[in-house]
Amino acid sequence: MREEHKKAIHEKYQRVLQKGERFWPDSIYKDLIISFAIFLVLVLLATFVGVPGEPKADPSDSSYVPKPEWYFLFLFKFLAMYGQLPAIGKVEWIAAILIPVVVLVGLFLLPLLDRNLKRHYSRRTLALTVMVVFVVSMIVLTLLASTPLLADDTGRMTLPTQMQMWAGLFVPAAAYVVLAGLGLLVKKLGERAGQAQAWTAGVASLAMIALTAAVLVMVPPVEVEEVLVAGTIPEQITAGQDLYFIHCVECHGDDGTVTVIAGVEGLEGTVVSPINSQDVMYTFTDDTLANIINYGQQDLGMQPFGVAYGGELGPSEIGYIVTFMRYSWDDRMEIPEGAVSTIPVPAEGEVPSYEIHIQPLVQRYCVSCHRAGKENNNFLMTSYQEILTTGDNVDLNIVAGDMEAYLILVINGQQILDPAMGDLLVDQMPPTRLMPPEYIDSLTRWIMAGMPEMAVEAQALSPAPAAAP
Amino acid sequence: MWKKLFDWLDERLGLNDLYKATLDRPEPKGNWWNTLGSASLFLFLLQGATGIFLMVYYTPSPDHAYDSIQYIMNEVAFGWLIRGIHHWGATLMVLVVFIHMLRVFITASYKYPRELTWIIGVGLLLLTLGMGFTGYLLPWNQRAFWATTVGTEIAGAVPFIGEFITSALRGGSDLSALTLSRFFSAHIWMLPALLSGLIGAHIYLIMRHGESAFPDKDD
Numbered sequence: 001m002r003e004e005h006k007k008a009i010h011e012k013y014q015r016v017l018q019k020g021e022r023f024w025p026d027s028i029y030k031d032l033i034i035s036f037a038i039f040l041v042l043v044l045l046a047t048f049v050g051v052p053g054e055p056k057a058d059p060s061d062s063s064y065v066p067k068p069e070w071y072f073l074f075l076f077k078f079l080a081m082y083g084q085l086p087a088i089g090k091v092e093w094i095a096a097i098l099i100p101v102v103v104l105v106g107l108f109l110l111p112l113l114d115r116n117l118k119r120h121y122s123r124r125t126l127a128l129t130v131m132v133v134f135v136v137s138m139i140v141l142t143l144l145a146s147t148p149l150l151a152d153d154t155g156r157m158t159l160p161t162q163m164q165m166w167a168g169l170f171v172p173a174a175a176y177v178v179l180a181g182l183g184l185l186v187k188k189l190g191e192r193a194g195q196a197q198a199w200t201a202g203v204a205s206l207a208m209i210a211l212t213a214a215v216l217v218m219v220p221p222v223e224v225e226e227v228l229v230a231g232t233i234p235e236q237i238t239a240g241q242d243l244y245f246i247h248c249v250e251c252h253g254d255d256g257t258v259t260v261i262a263g264v265e266g267l268e269g270t271v272v273s274p275i276n277s278q279d280v281m282y283t284f285t286d287d288t289l290a291n292i293i294n295y296g297q298q299d300l301g302m303q304p305f306g307v308a309y310g311g312e313l314g315p316s317e318i319g320y321i322v323t324f325m326r327y328s329w330d331d332r333m334e335i336p337e338g339a340v341s342t343i344p345v346p347a348e349g350e351v352p353s354y355e356i357h358i359q360p361l362v363q364r365y366c367v368s369c370h371r372a373g374k375e376n377n378n379f380l381m382t383s384y385q386e387i388l389t390t391g392d393n394v395d396l397n398i399v400a401g402d403m404e405a406y407l408i409l410v411i412n413g414q415q416i417l418d419p420a421m422g423d424l425l426v427d428q429m430p431p432t433r434l435m436p437p438e439y440i441d442s443l444t445r446w447i448m449a450g451m452p453e454m455a456v457e458a459q460a461l462s463p464a465p466a467a468a469p
Numbered sequence: 470m471w472k473k474l475f476d477w478l479d480e481r482l483g484l485n486d487l488y489k490a491t492l493d494r495p496e497p498k499g500n501w502w503n504t505l506g507s508a509s510l511f512l513f514l515l516q517g518a519t520g521i522f523l524m525v526y527y528t529p530s531p532d533h534a535y536d537s538i539q540y541i542m543n544e545v546a547f548g549w550l551i552r553g554i555h556h557w558g559a560t561l562m563v564l565v566v567f568i569h570m571l572r573v574f575i576t577a578s579y580k581y582p583r584e585l586t587w588i589i590g591v592g593l594l595l596l597t598l599g600m601g602f603t604g605y606l607l608p609w610n611q612r613a614f615w616a617t618t619v620g621t622e623i624a625g626a627v628p629f630i631g632e633f634i635t636s637a638l639r640g641g642s643d644l645s646a647l648t649l650s651r652f653f654s655a656h657i658w659m660l661p662a663l664l665s666g667l668i669g670a671h672i673y674l675i676m677r678h679g680e681s682a683f684p685d686k687d688d
């Protein structure tokens with residue numbers, strides 16, 4: 001830059017300042033208003049949206065689909081799309097390193113690279129239009145981030161995937177080439193080059209946005225399933241209790257008192273220390289308990305439960321079980337209010353519903369055995385549908401209004417014998433100890449009333465309360 | 470009385486000169502787009518303040534990081550508010566700094582004599598993203614763990630020295646306690662120190678050259 005240009009710039013600036021204002025008090029109030037508004041927005045976000053819960057990190061669960069902070073999503077999507085390109089897509093470092101580094105160096109050195117002395121928008125069309133296309137492509141890539149890139153049976157990209165590739169890669173790339181080409185022609189075309197650039201950027205942006213909108217309509221983004229995250233202590237205790245009843249009762253009993261295991265194949269008669277005792281609670285820290293659950297007690301007969309060792313429980317879940325055990329059985333701890341979850345029992349004359357009464361009951365007493373992968377005559381009980389439609393004796397298990405239904409018989413302590421052979425078909429349920437009478441009653445009344453799922457259905461079935469005199 | 474006190478202090482501290490240099494500066498007629506820089510500064514300070522409060526309870530170890538965050542959210546009075554502000558503040562800061570950059574770009578304010586202001590600004594943008602990246606791991610939850618695993622893996626694509634960079638970031642071949650302590654010290658000491666230094670330089674340059682005017686037809 002020549003000295004005369006610099007001088008002109010300084011003189012121009014001094015003239016502008018003459019007509020200008022003072023930082024204090026003319027413009028600082030705007031800064032303060034904006035800062036205060038930002039603060040308010042943050043307080044509102046923190047209060048009404050909060051920070052979404054997430055389970056604890058589990059290094060062994062590599063099935064987890066990683067999701068970076070939203071402001072890195074565009075880069076991830078760019079890498080994923082680039083990887084779909086034939087041939088060049090295999091050279092990962094071009095997209096992962098070379099292109100970002102070139103963009104960054106360009107950004108750093110922008111003031112040195114941009115030798116254009118002009119500042120008005122109409123004379124910087126190249127810089128402005130390139131930036132517009134760049135920012136729009138960033139937005140588009142971010143919006144498409146959770147739409148998968150798929151191939152059909154023959155290995156070709158599906159139509160929505162091709163549209164994504166155009167929106168995120170090809171259209172912007174073509175636009176940069178055209179914009180740069182027009183930039184070289186400025187001398188020849190004059191004013192018209194700038195107009196052509198503005199049109200190019202506009203059309204390219206519209207095309208990218210339209211393609212993205214179409215893809216989002218055609219392939220709605222996948223909903224991520226919510227994972228159970230218990231925050232407060234009472235929530236953790238409840239979650240832990242449910243997990244304990246699914247995974248531990250068969251050996252340690254409802255309340256951790258079992259001393260001799262009964263009814264578990266291969267462990268019949270094994271002596272265990274009651275895990276609710278002071279002995280266990282006082283000598284084992286939370287970490288030790290978590291480790292026992294995680295690694296199991298292999299040589300003594302307790303299998304590992306941690307995902308890392310072939311079990312089903314992640315670190316958060318193991319933590320909840322430990323919290324449940326600690327607060328329920330350690331007499332030095334006081335159980336916080338609202339922490340014990342009780343299974344609701346229907347009132348006199350009320351018809352129980354799956355939603356309110358049966359689901360928690362089954363969860364507590366039956367699901368530990370009646371879920372996939374256990375021995376249970378293929379009778380699964382983890383959802384309403386399953387309860388009604390699975391089981392070797394599905395036609396006889398649950399029959400609306402029939403007191404002789406198998407399920408009602410077995411929970412009342414009867415055994416079902418095979419009508420043909422006469423040997424034992426179904427034992428009493430649960431096999432080791434029957435449920436408390438109020439729960440047996442609840443389950444019985446549910447079947448007698450026709451197994452309503454929702455509370456409203458159950459209410460419709462309940463006899464109308466006698467009209468007041 | 471007040472006048473006397475002020476004069477006494479002014480004589481020693483140079484309050485009047487300070488006032489002239491920082492607040493009583495002449496500026497071209499501005500508009501609301503000029504507030505984004507100071508909004509970035511405000512967010513930086515707010516992140517610093519809320520971060521210091523979070524530090525009181527946060528423990529940077531894989532065994533306790535997650536639980537200490539749970540504790541902050543559920544047990545500490547107003548812990549949820551402080552963490553909520555810090556969480557959303559990070560998001561907003563990235564957004565505001567980026568839009569600030571766009572406005573500077575669009576008004577061509579990076580041209581002579583403000584080239585250095587821009588170059589330092591790009592450094593600030595990178596450091597802000599670095600703060601986001603390192604802070605993301607600290608709660609040690611599934612999302613954080615796996616996003617960081619993939620994020621550090623990308624560095625592995627650098628030809629020849631990729632492996633080295635990845636293991637330098639992670640402090641080993643896998644994410645571990647070492648990774649957490651590296652990210653933690655980067656997040657609370659190294660990057661903020663760099664950021665405050667560069668913000669100081671950025672703002673010094675802005676005062677020195679003055680706020681640029683919006684370009685008109687002759688520019």
Ligand code: HEM
Pocket residue numbers: 502503504505506507508509510513566567569570573578579583586587588589590591592593594597668671672675679680681682
């Ligand atoms: C932590 C991040 C940042 C902070 C705290 C910050 C702060 C500020 C402040 C307070 C101003 C004056 C008010 C205004 O014009 O808005 C300013 C101006 C400026 N900033 Fe930043 N900034 C940051 C990031 C950036 C970035 C990422 C860039 C560009 C890459 C940048 C480039 C500039 C330039 C060139 C000016 C001069 C504008 C003019 O004179 O009109 N800054 N910055």
